[in-house]
Amino acid sequence: MYEAAYKIAHDEATARALADSIYAELYGVGQRGELRTSKLYYYLGRGSLAGWLRTVVAQEYINQYRRTRRETSLEKAIEDGKQFGAVEPAENPPSDARLAVATASELDALDAQDRFLLAAYYLDGRTLAEIAKLLRVHESTISRKLDRAATGLRKRIRKRLIAAGMTTRQAEEAIQDVDVRDLPVNIRETLGQATQEASFYKEKGAEQG
Amino acid sequence: MTQGIPKSVRDALANKRSAEQHPSPDLLNGHVEHSLSATEKAGVMRHLSVCEDCREVVFLASAASENSDAVIPGPADTWRGWKWLVPAVALLTLVSSVLVERPKLFAPRPAAMQAANHQADALPSQTAGSQAATENQTNALMFSPAPQAAPNQQEQIRANLTSRNKTSAQDEVAAAAGAKQTPSETREALADLAKAAPSLPPSSPPVIARNAAVTSSAATAAAAPLQAAAGQAPSARAFGAVGQSSLQSMKKAAAPSGISGDASYRPLTIRSHWRITDEGHLERSLAGDNWTQVLADQPIRFRAVAVVGNDVWAGGNNGALFHSIDGGEHWAQAVLSADGHPETGAVVSIHFDTVSQGSVLTETGSKWITSDRGQSWNK
Numbered sequence: 001m002y003e004a005a006y007k008i009a010h011d012e013a014t015a016r017a018l019a020d021s022i023y024a025e026l027y028g029v030g031q032r033g034e035l036r037t038s039k040l041y042y043y044l045g046r047g048s049l050a051g052w053l054r055t056v057v058a059q060e061y062i063n064q065y066r067r068t069r070r071e072t073s074l075e076k077a078i079e080d081g082k083q084f085g086a087v088e089p090a091e092n093p094p095s096d097a098r099l100a101v102a103t104a105s106e107l108d109a110l111d112a113q114d115r116f117l118l119a120a121y122y123l124d125g126r127t128l129a130e131i132a133k134l135l136r137v138h139e140s141t142i143s144r145k146l147d148r149a150a151t152g153l154r155k156r157i158r159k160r161l162i163a164a165g166m167t168t169r170q171a172e173e174a175i176q177d178v179d180v181r182d183l184p185v186n187i188r189e190t191l192g193q194a195t196q197e198a199s200f201y202k203e204k205g206a207e208q209g
Numbered sequence: 210m211t212q213g214i215p216k217s218v219r220d221a222l223a224n225k226r227s228a229e230q231h232p233s234p235d236l237l238n239g240h241v242e243h244s245l246s247a248t249e250k251a252g253v254m255r256h257l258s259v260c261e262d263c264r265e266v267v268f269l270a271s272a273a274s275e276n277s278d279a280v281i282p283g284p285a286d287t288w289r290g291w292k293w294l295v296p297a298v299a300l301l302t303l304v305s306s307v308l309v310e311r312p313k314l315f316a317p318r319p320a321a322m323q324a325a326n327h328q329a330d331a332l333p334s335q336t337a338g339s340q341a342a343t344e345n346q347t348n349a350l351m352f353s354p355a356p357q358a359a360p361n362q363q364e365q366i367r368a369n370l371t372s373r374n375k376t377s378a379q380d381e382v383a384a385a386a387g388a389k390q391t392p393s394e395t396r397e398a399l400a401d402l403a404k405a406a407p408s409l410p411p412s413s414p415p416v417i418a419r420n421a422a423v424t425s426s427a428a429t430a431a432a433a434p435l436q437a438a439a440g441q442a443p444s445a446r447a448f449g450a451v452g453q454s455s456l457q458s459m460k461k462a463a464a465p466s467g468i469s470g471d472a473s474y475r476p477l478t479i480r481s482h483w484r485i486t487d488e489g490h491l492e493r494s495l496a497g498d499n500w501t502q503v504l505a506d507q508p509i510r511f512r513a514v515a516v517v518g519n520d521v522w523a524g525g526n527n528g529a530l531f532h533s534i535d536g537g538e539h540w541a542q543a544v545l546s547a548d549g550h551p552e553t554g555a556v557v558s559i560h561f562d563t564v565s566q567g568s569v570l571t572e573t574g575s576k577w578i579t580s581d582r583g584q585s586w587n588k
Binding site: 004007008042043044045046047048051052054055056057058059061062066099100103104107112113115116118119120122123124126130133134136150153154157174175176 | 213214215217218219221222223225233234235236237238239241242243244245249251254255257258259261262264265266267268269270271272273274
C-alpha cells in the first residue's frame with residue numbers, strides 16, 4: 001500500500017501518511033461504544049482488492065490535496081508575492097446567449113465517453129498515453145476519437161447557431177470566440193511591415209518631388 | 210488534432226457538475242480494471258465526464274497500478290504479438306515428429322516382419338518410388354520366404370497386382386470390404402496373371418501351402434497363378450495369396466505395435482487371417498500373431514486355403530475340401546467326385562471369383578469347377 005501511495009504522491013512523507021491513514025481506516029474506526037466499521041466493508045469485489053486499495057489511496061490523496069490547498073498560510077502567500085499580483089479578471093459572460101445554449105445542448109447530447117475524452121484532455125491536461133492506458137486502447141485511437149469529437153462538436157454547434165438565426169460568418173466568429181489577447185499576432189513583424197510601408201511611400205514621394 | 214475545442218465548450222465543460230453522488234472506490238476501481246458491467250460502466254463514464262475529482266482518482270489509480278509501465282501495442286505493433294508463433298510452430302512440429310516416430314523406432318518388431326523387410330531390401334528389381342509395389346513385395350515376401358528360383362516372374366505378377374490395385378481404387382475399396390469382384394474384372398486379372406506366370410507343368414514338385422493368408426476375393430483371384438509361379442521353385446514351399454486388402458488388414462493389425470506408420474490405410478473391420486503351417490495345419494488369426502488351429506480333428510494335411518467374404522475353403526490331401534460359410538466357425542466337407550469316382554489327388558489350389566463360382570486344382574492336374582457355392586462340382 002505504501003508503494004501505491006508513493007506512486008501516487010511521489011513523496012515519501014505524504015505516502016507514509018496516506019498509507020497509515022488507510023491502514024487505520026481498514027482496521028476500523030468508530031465512536032466510543034460503537035462497533036468499529038472497517039473500510040473493507042465497502043469493498044464489494046467489482047475489481048481486485050489491490051486495485052480497490054489503490055483507488056482508496058488515490059481518493060484519500062485527492063481529499064488531502066484539496067484540504068491542504070485551502071489551508072495555504074498567509075506567510076507563504078506573502079512569500080509568493082500574491083499581494084502584488086494582478087487582479088483576477090472577472091469571468092466574461094458569453095457574448096451571445098445563443099452560443100451558450102447551443103454549446104450546453106450539444107455537450108449534453110455528446111456521448112459520455114467523448115465528453116470524458118474532451119474533459120480529460122483539454123481541461124485536465126492528461127496526455128494521450130494516460131487516457132489510452134486507462135481505456136486500454138492505443139494512443140492513436142484516443143487521438144482520432146478526440147479529433148472526431150471536437151470536430152463534430154464544432155460543426156453541430158455552428159449548425160445550431162445558424163438554425164438559431166446567425167449567419168455563417170457570425171456562427172464561425174462565435175465559435176472561434178477569439179479574445180484579442182489570445183490572437184497569435186507577431187507584433188514585431190507587424191510593426192516591421194508598417195515601417196517598411198511608410199518608408200516606401202516616403203521614398204516614392206521623394207522621387208515624385 | 211489540428212484544432213482544439215472552442216472556448217465556450219471548454220467553459221461549459223468546466224462548469225458542468227454532476228448531480229449524482231460520486232461513485233464508490235469499488236466502482237471506480239472496477240472502471241479502471243474494466244470489470245464493470247455495461248450499465249455500470251456507462252454510469253461511471255457519465256459521471257467521470259463531468260467530475261474532475263473522480264477523473265483525477267481514476268487516473269491516479271491507473272498510474273499506480275502494477276503494470277503502469279506496460280506498453281499497449283498499437284495497430285502497427287500487432288505483428289510483434291505473433292512473434293512467438295514461429296518458435297511455437299517449430300517446437301510443435303518437432304515434438305509431434307518425435308511422438309510419431311518414436312513408436313517406429315522403439316517398438317519391438319516381429320521377427321517375420323524384420324526378415325521380410327530384409328529380403329525386400331535385397332530384391333534387386335525393387336523400385337524405391339513405388340510405395341504400393343514395395344508393400345506388395347514386402348507382404349508377399351512375408352508369406353513366401355523362398356522366391357529364389359523364379360524372382361522375375363513373381364515380381365512381374367506383383368507388378369500386375371499393384372497396377373491393378375492402383376488403377377482401380379473402387380475395386381480396392383470393394384476388395385477391402387470383402388465385396389465381390391465382377392466376373393469381367395476377374396477374367397482380366399486372370400488373363401494378366403496368366404501372361405506373367407507360365408502354366409504349371411504337370412511334373413512340377415508338389416506345392417505345399419504355407420503361411421497362407423487370404424482375406425478377399427481379389428486376393429483369391431491372384432492365389433492360383435502365384436502359387437503356380439512359386440511352385441516352380443524346387444526349394445519353394447509355396448504360399449497362399451495375399452491381396453491388397455489382406456495387406457491392409459495386416460498393416461492395420463500391425464499398426465499398434467508401430468510396424469506400419471502409413472496413415473493412408475483406411476480403417477477396415479477386423480477380419481480373420483488364414484495360414485497353413487509347415488505341418489499342414491490350418492490356422493486362423495483374428496488379430497495380431499495369435500493363431501489358432503482349426504479342423505484339428507481332421508487327419509488332413511492342408512495345402513490350400515481361400516477366403517471369399519465369410520466363405521472359407523480349405524483343401525488338402527486325398528481330395529479333401531472343407532467349406533465354412535461363417536468365417537471358419539462351422540465346417541462342412543465337400544465331396545469332389547465325378548461319375549462315382551472321388552478325387553484322390555491333393556488339393557493344391559482353390560480359387561473363387563465370387564461366393565458361388567470357383568475352381569479347385571489338384572496335384573494330379575484335375576480342375577474342379579462349381580457355380581453353386583460348392584453344392585456340386587464338375588470336373
